[in-house]
Amino acid sequence: MADRFTLIQLPTLQSLALLRRQQKLERATPLSFAGFGNPVLGGAAMERGARKRGGADGSGRTQSIAALFSDGDGGRSPTINLEQLRAMSSLPGTERELKAMAKALGTGAKSIWLGDDATETNFKDAHLDQTAIIALATHGLVAGEIDGAAEPGLVFTPPSVRSGMDDGYLTASEIASLRLNADWVILSACNTAAGDGSEGASGLSGLARAFFFAGAETLLASHWPVRDDVAAELTVRTIELQREQPQITRAQAFQLAMREVRMDVSKDGWAHPTAWAPFTLIGDGTQ
Structure with missing residues (x-):
């Protein structure tokens, strides 16, 4: 079916109307790019997708993600435990991926923030x-x-001292408060299409809805842990294909890239759905 149709998802039907209203606005400068990744973390280097649910490092220990949060306000507003956040595994593969994206777009090293520079600030x-x-x-x-009011989010290089601007964890509510004008947001991380954690919440109620509310037009996200090698190939190839064939939409470029991954017999296990199926395109899909 993925070969016959370009598949997209929407958080809600109302979001389609919102996206099409946004398309009438003046979009950002074509080819402008900003990439953030490979945060400075103290755990053993590992590939995305290798961390088990609830595990935060590559040492073989099972570390509950709930341990990343300490109750700093009588249960009202959980705060990140910086020491536990710093203990998460490092992700060197993300640096290679972002550098490949910048090369494909012709933007160079100035457009990516890595390591010490990959901060929430x-x-x-x-x-x-x-x-x-x-x-x-x-x-x-x-x-x-995690318990209480915790939200889905993305990990950045933890600060030496926590502030209201930067605790190393970008939450969905913080994302929703941003002002974006992006044609394309690529979330090359695990579980980024998950829900907001509330009872009965839909799968796209978390980060995906937050990015749309902030002004993104199209989102590439994942429903479960992603493989490091496949994520890098799929994201970069999607960008390359649309650059090579400007007449095709982002949805078509993503479809072609996914097909290439699935049909690459030289790569062990790439044909299996666990490798390519977590990725989903979220948005209008007509651009």
Whole structure:
């Protein structure tokens, strides 16, 4: 079916009307790009997707994601435990992926923030309302694994001292408060299409809805943990295909890239749905 049709998802039907209203606005500068990834984390280097649900490092220990949060306000507003956040596994593969994206777009090293520069502060301070393509390659933490008001979010390099601007964890509510003008947001992380953690919430009620509310037009996200090698190939190839064939839509470029991954017999296990099926395109799909 994926070969016959270009498949997209929407958080809600109302979001389609919102997206099409946004398309009437002046979009960001074509080819402008901002990529953030490979945050400085103290755990053993590992590939995305290798971390078991509830595990935060590559040591073989099972570390509950709930341990990343300490009750700093009598149960009203959980705060990130920086030491536990720093203990998460490093993700060197994300640096290679972002550098390949920048090369494919011709934007160079100036368009990516890695390591010590991959901070929540730098992300919020970037000119995101002038950026056409935003890529975030890091750990994605799902909602529902922690108690209380915790939200899904993305991991950045933890600060030495926590502030209201930066605690190393970009939550869905923080994303929703941003001002974006992006044609394309690529979330190359695990579980980024998960729900917001509330009872009965839909799968796209978390990060996906937050990015649309902030002004993104199309989102590439994942329904479960992604493989490091496949994520890099799929995201970069989608960009390359649309650059090579400007007449096709993002949905068509994604369809072709997914087909190439699935049909690559030289790569062990790439044909299996666990490799390529977690990825989903969210948005209008007509651009």
